[in-house]
Amino acid sequence: MDLGLTGRVALVLAASKGLGRATATALAAEGADVAIGARDAATLEATAEAIRTQTGRRVLAVPVDVTNAEQSRAIVNATLREFGRLDVLVNNCGGPPFGAFDDFDDAAWQRAFELSLLSTVRMTRLALPHLPRDGHGRVINVISYSVETFVPGSILSTALRSGVVGMTRLLADELGPHGITVNNVAPGVILTDRVRQIGGEHLADTVPMRRMGRPDEFASVVAFLASERASYVSGATIPIDGGASRAIG
Numbered sequence: 433m434d435l436g437l438t439g440r441v442a443l444v445l446a447a448s449k450g451l452g453r454a455t456a457t458a459l460a461a462e463g464a465d466v467a468i469g470a471r472d473a474a475t476l477e478a479t480a481e482a483i484r485t486q487t488g489r490r491v492l493a494v495p496v497d498v499t500n501a502e503q504s505r506a507i508v509n510a511t512l513r514e515f516g517r518l519d520v521l522v523n524n525c526g527g528p529p530f531g532a533f534d535d536f537d538d539a540a541w542q543r544a545f546e547l548s549l550l551s552t553v554r555m556t557r558l559a560l561p562h563l564p565r566d567g568h569g570r571v572i573n574v575i576s577y578s579v580e581t582f583v584p585g586s587i588l589s590t591a592l593r594s595g596v597v598g599m600t601r602l603l604a605d606e607l608g609p610h611g612i613t614v615n616n617v618a619p620g621v622i623l624t625d626r627v628r629q630i631g632g633e634h635l636a637d638t639v640p641m642r643r644m645g646r647p648d649e650f651a652s653v654v655a656f657l658a659s660e661r662a663s664y665v666s667g668a669t670i671p672i673d674g675g676a677s678r679a680i681g
């Protein structure tokens with residue numbers, strides 16, 4: 433199936449590692465030019481070079497902290513300067529810490545808000561005026577399967593990402609008439625550095641498929657949503673979790 437992404441331009445945030453990197457790689461492999469952002473410049477540039485070598489596409493690396501408004505504006509502008517257009521925005525960020533309700537004070541909630549919700553709001557606002565209004569504009573938010581199922585300790589992530597789900601519903605309604613789709617992807621347990629850091633490998637046993645997902649399995653779904661082929665999917669939250677969310681209704 434030709435996804436029709438050749439010649440499109442995608443901006444993928446938090447893309448030096450893990451799910452963001454896999455997403456940028458998949459989009460480039462399908463023929464898109466990509467701009468990628470993350471905080472550590474050296475890791476980011478090494479990732480950009482690896483994607484160029486693997487796919488032969490143009491890859492722009494722009495260091496960005498997605499909680500920083502000025503840097504967020506700068507990466508959108510740099511993408512437009514380099515490629516002259518922007519078709520696909522993939523909002524991604526690092527995950528907030530795990531813990532119990534009692535562990536988090538106002539400052540922790542404020543940080544989580546800026547990372548997991550405000551960054552998505554702001555980046556979308558910055559990108560929207562430039563997305564095509566011919567049916568090809570795409571906003572895709574990386575959230576978590578914790579919006580569908582109980583994940584112990586995920587109180588910051590779940591509270592804020594549920595806000596992204598709500599925002600996506602409303603935004604899909606506003607942007608539908610303009611031919612722009614807005615969707616969420618909700619990863620379950622996908623083997624990345626983050627999962628290794630929180631020692632999450634044992635969770636594989638709780639997944640119906642009895643294994644963790646691979647970043648490329650996650651990225652294939654994002655590439656589909658970014659593509660022409662997903663032109664009638666909007667306002668959705670798509671689990672990519674081997675069946676782990678087990679949501680009914």
Ligand SMILES: NC(=O)c1ccc[n+]([C@@H]2O[C@H](COP(=O)([O-])OP(=O)(O)OC[C@H]3O[C@@H](n4cnc5c(N)ncnc54)[C@H](OP(=O)(O)O)[C@@H]3O)[C@@H](O)[C@H]2O)c1
Nearest residue numbers: 446448449450451470471472497498526527621622624626
């Ligand atoms: N993997 C899973 O199974 C899973 C499950 C549910 C939800 N998620 C969510 O999916 C997202 C990606 O997870 P991952 O597993 O791919 O994590 P990862 O392997 O740790 O990669 C995180 C990426 O985000 C970048 N990043 C972190 N904070 C950033 C910031 N403030 N601004 C810009 N870039 C930032 C990191 O680079 P720098 O540190 O250099 O900035 C890195 O490129 C997270 O929000 C995570 O909570 C993942």
